[in-house]
Amino acid sequence: MEDMEEFEYQPRSVKDLFIEMKNIAELMVDLAYTSILFGDKEIAEEVVDLEERMDLLNYQMTLHAVLAARNVKEAEKVTSILQMANAIEDISNAAGDLAKMVLEGLELHPVIKEAILESEEVIAKIVVSPDSVLVGKTLGELDLATNTGVWVIAVRRGRRWIFGPDKDFKIKPHDVLIGRGTHTSVEHLKEIARGVIRVVGNERA
Amino acid sequence: MEDMEEFEYQPRSVKDLFIEMKNIAELMVDLAYTSILFGDKEIAEEVVDLEERMDLLNYQMTLHAVLAARNVKEAEKVTSILQMANAIEDISNAAGDLAKMVLEGLELHPVIKEAILESEEVIAKIVVSPDSVLVGKTLGELDLATNTGVWVIAVRRGRRWIFGPDKDFKIKPHDVLIGRGTHTSVEHLKEIARGVIRVVGNERA
Numbered sequence: 357m358e359d360m361e362e363f364e365y366q367p368r369s370v371k372d373l374f375i376e377m378k379n380i381a382e383l384m385v386d387l388a389y390t391s392i393l394f395g396d397k398e399i400a401e402e403v404v405d406l407e408e409r410m411d412l413l414n415y416q417m418t419l420h421a422v423l424a425a426r427n428v429k430e431a432e433k434v435t436s437i438l439q440m441a442n443a444i445e446d447i448s449n450a451a452g453d454l455a456k457m458v459l460e461g462l463e464l465h466p467v468i469k470e471a472i473l474e475s476e477e478v479i480a481k482i483v484v485s486p487d488s489v490l491v492g493k494t495l496g497e498l499d500l501a502t503n504t505g506v507w508v509i510a511v512r513r514g515r516r517w518i519f520g521p522d523k524d525f526k527i528k529p530h531d532v533l534i535g536r537g538t539h540t541s542v543e544h545l546k547e548i549a550r551g552v553i554r555v556v557g558n559e560r561a
Numbered sequence: 562m563e564d565m566e567e568f569e570y571q572p573r574s575v576k577d578l579f580i581e582m583k584n585i586a587e588l589m590v591d592l593a594y595t596s597i598l599f600g601d602k603e604i605a606e607e608v609v610d611l612e613e614r615m616d617l618l619n620y621q622m623t624l625h626a627v628l629a630a631r632n633v634k635e636a637e638k639v640t641s642i643l644q645m646a647n648a649i650e651d652i653s654n655a656a657g658d659l660a661k662m663v664l665e666g667l668e669l670h671p672v673i674k675e676a677i678l679e680s681e682e683v684i685a686k687i688v689v690s691p692d693s694v695l696v697g698k699t700l701g702e703l704d705l706a707t708n709t710g711v712w713v714i715a716v717r718r719g720r721r722w723i724f725g726p727d728k729d730f731k732i733k734p735h736d737v738l739i740g741r742g743t744h745t746s747v748e749h750l751k752e753i754a755r756g757v758i759r760v761v762g763n764e765r766a
Contacts, residue, residue, distance in 0.1 A: 374676040382682065385652070392645075421670075433670035439662055440597075440673055443655040447590070450651035457644055465626075465638035468645055471579040477587065477712075502746040505710045507682075541707040 370424065370437065373417040380406055380413070381444045383520045384451035386509045386536050390479050391458045393472045399510065402519050403455035410448045414441050479509070479534065480542040486529035487551040496523030503557030504548070505541035510534040575629065575642065578622040585611055585618070586649045588725045589656035591714045591741050595684050596663045598677050604715065607724050608660035615653045619646050684714070684739065685747040691734035692756040701728030708762030709753070710746035715739040 384406050391399035418438060425434040457464065472479060484490050490498065501507050511518040511525070512532040518525065527533075533549070535542055547553040589611050596604035623643060630639040662669065677684060689695050695703065706712050716723045716730070717737040723730065732738075738754070740747055752758040 371672045371675050371679075374672060375679055378676055378680050382680075388648075429668070432668045436662060436667050436669045437672060439667070440659060443593075443658045446655035446658070447652050450648040450655070453648045453651070454645060457641060462641050462644070463634075463637045464641045467576045467579060467642060470576050471583055474576075474580055475583050475587075499743070499745060501743045502710045502749065505707045538704070538706045540704060544707065 368416075370417055370420045373413050373420065374437070374441070377410060377413050377417065377441060377444050377448075379520075380410055381448045381451070383509065384410070384448050385454075386479070386507070387519065388451040388454035389472050390509060390534055391455050392464065393469055393479055394481075395458060395464070397459055398517055399519075400455035400458035402517065403451055404459070406519075407448055407452040410445060414445055417441055476538070477536055478539055478542060479536050480546070481512075482506075482533040482535050482542070482546050482549045484527055484529060484531045484533065484549045485551045488529075488549050489551075489554050489556060490527045490549055491529050493527055494523060495521055495525045495527070498527075498556055500535075500545065500556070504537070504545045506535040506537035506545045508533050508535055573621075575622055575625045578618050578625065579642070579646070582615060582618050582622065582646060582649050582653075584725075585615055586653045586656070588714065589615070589653050590659075591684070591712070592724065593656040593659035594677050595714060595739055596660050597669065598674055598684055599686075600663060600669075602664055603722055604724075605660035605663035607722065608656055609664070611724075612653055612657040615650060619650050622646055681743070682741055683744055683747060684741050685751070686717075687711075687738040687740050687747070687751050687754045689732055689734060689736045689738065689754045690756045693734075693754050694756075694759050694761060695732045695754055696734050698732055699728060700726055700730045700732070703732075703761055705740075705750065705761070709742070709750045711740040711742035711750045713738050713740055 384403050387399050387403050387406070390396070391403060418441065421434045421437045421441075425431040495508060508521060509519075511521050511527075511534065513528065513530075533545075535545060537545070544553070548556060589608050592604055592608050592611070595601070596608060623646065626639045626642045630636040700713060713726060714724075716726050716732075716739065718733065718735075738750075740750060742750070749758070753761060
């Protein structure tokens with residue numbers, strides 16, 4: 357409902373909608389692999405929810421884009437937006453299909469998890485110890501993607517999941533970060549989270 | 562041809578094929594956005610070539626997987642592999658659709674490039690100056706994904722493209738790296754490539 361109101365009274369630009377679609381598609385793929393890796397139905401549910409959000413965004417975006425076309429030249433450009441939006445939605449649907457494998461409780465072949473664990477980009481759980489330098493800092497301050505090469509996709513706090521946490525998200529002791537990065541970068545962040553390494557990037561945290 | 566021979570006489574494991582499929586799908590999406598961003602038909606051609614490679618890998622993988630199923634239990638597990646392979650192929654097809662927009666010379670709306678430039682993960686060209694610490698080092702030694710948060714998707718050397726360069730790829734002066742990362746990490750790597758920053762990660766390079 358909130359989204360519909362936003363759409364009615366405060367129309368967002370095609371660009372903003374487009375950026376959100378692209379970011380969500382990337383998050384969905386990451387979360388889909390994560391749900392498979394950990395056999396986690398809650399994460400899989402989130403992917404399916406994001407698929408619905410994606411449909412809504414695509415609908416709003418299409419409406420705005422089509423309204424903007426006033427002549428043949430503009431119509432051609434608008435068509436390029438719609439084509440790209442369709443490709444992004446195809447990616448998000450593929451992520452949804454992956455998540456549904458988890459939701460349907462399909463018995464997964466061990467090769468699947470191995471492939472996710474041995475790709476160039478891997479996914480890992482990183483447990484934050486109370487004496488880690490990460491504690492009390494926001495993701496914006498830490499900028500882990502730049503400083504450690506690890507993208508934080510989701511966070512498990514107690515029984516709650518936070519998906520696609522933003523810059524203002526502040527890390528607490530015992531948070532479990534779900535990160536995507538190289539093997540080395542993930543291992544490095546684990547050492548920081550464990551409290552063994554006391555430095556994030558080039559600065560002392 | 563080479564692939565077919567490899568397939569005939571040196572069958573690879575389902576896992577290896579699967580990992581290559583996953584890595585290729587990710588590279589294809591990155592390259593597809595890159596081809597759109599720079600309006601580069603050569604990069605778009607590479608995406609289409611990789612789509613063919615993906616078809617071959619999927620065929621080999623399916624054959625191996627199906628042969629491995631000897632009873633109902635195994636058949637269920639094998640089915641999960643085929644479902645995941647299909648999702649990966651859907652992602653690669655979506656990347657192919659994006660690349661075809663470039664190949665067809667469709668007039669692109671400016672919003673498309675803006676969205677690629679303003680997403681959470683951006684793509685950028687990084688020019689290597691002769692006096693940069695990067696020169697003469699391999700991507701394996703530098704591990705830029707870990708040390709700077711930037712993934713090198715492709716390299717332009719003179720008139721030649723190297724797509725998905727591996728660990729043994731050695732950087733030469735005037736190479737143009739195509740990198741994916743955060744805004745900050747890309748800007749940081751640009752400074753290293755320019756020779757302004759003389760350190761990669763925590764170690765003096």
